[in-house]
Amino acid sequence: MGSVYLTRTRGKQPVALKMIRREYAEEPEFRRRFAQEIHAAQHVRGYHLVPVLDHDADGPQPWLATAYVPGIALDEALDAFGPLPVQTVLRLVAGVARGLEAVHAAGVVHRDLKPGNVMLAADGPWVIDFGIARAADSTRLTRSGGVVGTPQFMSPEQGTGGHITPASDVFSLGLIAAVAATGLHPYGPGGALTIATQIANTAERPPDLSAYPDVLRPVLERTLAADPAARPTPGELRSWCERLTDGDPAGRLPEPWATAVADRERELGRWSAETPADGYVPTRLDAGPPPRVGGPGPTFPSAAPTPTSPQPAAPPTPLRPPGGKRTAAVIAAAAALTAAAGTAWILTGQDGSGAAAGSKPALSSPPTPGSGATADGGAQDEPASASYKLLFKDRPLQIGPPAMGSVISVDLDTPQVSPRGRIGDPSAEITYLVNVMTLRSPVAKSPGSSPEACRQAVASAPLPTAIPSTELTKDGTVNEGDRLCTVTSGGRLAMLRITGVTPSGVAFQPPAFTGEVTLWTIPAGSRP
Template sequence: MGSITGHDDGGALRPLRADELHEIAGYRLLARIGEGGMGSVYLSRTRGNQPVALKVIRREYAGDAEFRRRFQQEVRAAKQVRGYHLVPVVDHDAEGEQPWLATAYVPGLPLDEVLAVHGPLPLPAALQLTGCVARALDAVHAAAVVHRDLKPGNILLGADGPWVIDFGIARAAEATRLTRTGGFVGTPQFMSPEQGTGTEPTTASDVFSLGLIAAVAATGRHPYGDGAALTVATQIANTAQRPPDLSGYPEGLRPVLERCLAADPAARPTAAEVAELCERASGRAPRAFDGWLPAAVATAIAGRADHVRQLVAGAPQDAQPAPAAAMPPHPATYVPTQAPGGGFVHAAPTQAATAPPAAPLAPVGATPPWRRRAPLAAGVAVALAVVAGTAWALSGGDGGSGAEAASGPSTGGTPAHSGSKQAAQGAGGQSSGAAKAPAPAYEAVFTDRPLAIAPPGTGTLITVDLDAPKVSPQGDVSDHDAELTYMSQWMNFKKATAKSRASTPEECRRAVDASPLPAELGDAALIDQGVLAKDDVLCTVTSKGNLAMFKITEVTPTGQPYSPPGYSGLLTLWKQSS
């Protein structure tokens, strides 16, 4: 059994059957991506022509109130996580007739499919993959979230690095399948000893699972042997008495495995320490992804990405979500999310809309033993059930700021001005007789200095210090000094930032105080809605207490899915006169 990420569709997108849904919540379904134990996954697209994956939960779960509660809870938890190599949620509905989850579609191949078709990765690539996934887990753990179901099928390999996916559904299933049928949710071959013995998993449990993945990715061999699922799970649970023999693994990988697979959770390294170990051992910069994968794998990824583009571009014009007003309530600061595709639910599809179904890739040998499915007795399944949970750890905001962003793109000034002005007049106007405080005087530090914020590549963090001014594509500006950070998934304002109707310092400061923008703008706001446009004037009070004004003179789209634009403009900085 598994989460919604079933691996039964053999490699190609499937045309929709006549008896299937063809639309949900305004999203037109273009093709079936895959099907798993939790439901079906379909390809759709946004109004901005960005491909998305819609996961529609099975009716048997939809009818369970506890599942719905958990589902909503886990999606909310996922939106608190930020980090490299994590794919965030786009949209969801836990209240409708059938719950669903919409995620961005990142082209890539799931690791289990790569290993089955192309064999193990070269050691440098396996170490780089492990290090990047460890960085993703570090961000998850920093938000006090445990992934709980890390496995090769939940790691996508893309041209721009690996992506960790599939959060937020399996744990919701924990409340239904396990308690009612004694079923098993999760992948026993990649569980931790704690999960095998029924102990609540911790961040150290994810690190253990990552160690197992590293071993399999580099060699195709599981440290606990090639037995059936129950056999391997039992050996993992008993690792304190019978630790695995790691002597046959490559020398550069062995120290990572020895530390990650320690029986005592307290003896395992943190995810951040694993990342550092792997970065040193791989000999590659952590985000140097040029040529990081074998040529055959890179070619397969590129082919699937091309097929997705053809399919989405060839869809009829009405195959788009309905206007926002007609859609169910959801956070409007959309951010790209999870990446299914291709034969396995999370790989990229392999065919265009008008092409005949692509033949599934032929495996290069027998199915790896760790991928075999063996029936588990209900009693044993319950004993191992703690492996079921997956706490969604993807990106995206939750709360008021997102709702404000969705109310519609701003085209200049912000609607909160008039209300704030009236309130100010009522407080200190006609009848109070109180003297108004003098307006602060401002002195220019510099005026109209050119500043360019390039489109962020996937996995790149751009940080901006407006006082310096400095734009760092390596994220070198500290959190203390940065007023803005920019990734391929969102733009984050560290300080209150607003659009001003005029270019005077007084009006600029009033805008910041009265009507700041949401703290985060996701891809949909930046790409589809064009919330930041040419001639917009952005104002903020910097980390050093100065007043900064950035007038956008050019917006540079990339034309690539999920790739937000670059912004060029003129920066003016004022300080208050003494």
């Protein structure tokens, strides 16, 4: 649905700010449904439901803000530590079911219940993003064949286009329980759409549950029933799971999950302490209309507002400033919290400072082609191309890992890394946050070291514009030896050769990268 940032209100409340994806932002019907569903979600109150504080469906870029829970998304915890003990899973199911009782009582169906929308915190599980997925039902994206929700955790009726009831969320919760307890999906290890197809056909081919713990198997059999009417209600499911445990839906997370949650809480405390108490740096300035990137993002006042007094926890302090446009007053240099693969979109474009997107510090004069020397005085290993002029070769660069509350920006023209950069920096080709690396210009892996091979790779095989940290840490999207090529914002051709990838050693924190940058001018006839 979008990208989420950790930020603060003027009243110093930490909040999660979600910017909606551009394809949704351009759909008027989505905006209408988004406003309707979020308005309903604002009235939902219950056990461990992360409340919606404010939203704007009418502005240039839709957004919503919720309270921030210093915990770990269940999918992150499973990736880092493996399955949870079965008693912890039963407590988790009881807690989530208790939250669903309040959601359903308000006439809302979650529709996208998945491990990424369940937060593990010190005081039990929390449910986030309820009431949002339904807003996408009327978009052109969906009508043209798109899928609303996450295929691996959909109910059969979602997969077949049937009537969606609260029982759909119960089915999804059963799938979450199965995966959390064993790491095994009841419908097999295939791809998302393969699993979704098997779920849709569950009436004919029910899943084999023999590999699951005896105490959990009856729960799975009921929650994963093909007939929605045969599934337990959230209240029945909660009571059932509480009887199988000690009756405490919170309990205590075992190690190392408890330590990871405590680390998140400490990170939040450090971030809050380091952030100025009486001002903020805007991610955008009100210096003329912002550039359009499928719908510009919210604008932030150029002058720091006077912080409001802290507000009581209930009701939450609204983010809307008194009077004027509906603007989220936030502290900048926000850290990305969650960005699902293929869905992240980071704000880009001019920052309103008046600097042109292509403006850069002047570079030293390039060496004469064929002279055998680089701009920085080093030896030239390969003959320079007759058309591409070498500006410098193999200049060292070190990136990350980013800390909570910081944005690392990488300017390949200079080359320079700023450990306290900003989102939307027009001079940066790469921005690196806690949970996602964003490639602000097309970046591709080159099979060769020549500028021609580098330029061809950029034109034909760019990487995704946003790479979640899970792909950087586990899937090896960026590896030692890779040559990453891009056309810089200064109109030059850059190649970043990765010379080292260093894991952080901290759960959920992405790795650091070392590399060497080579830069060429691009012949006028081949400029993009």
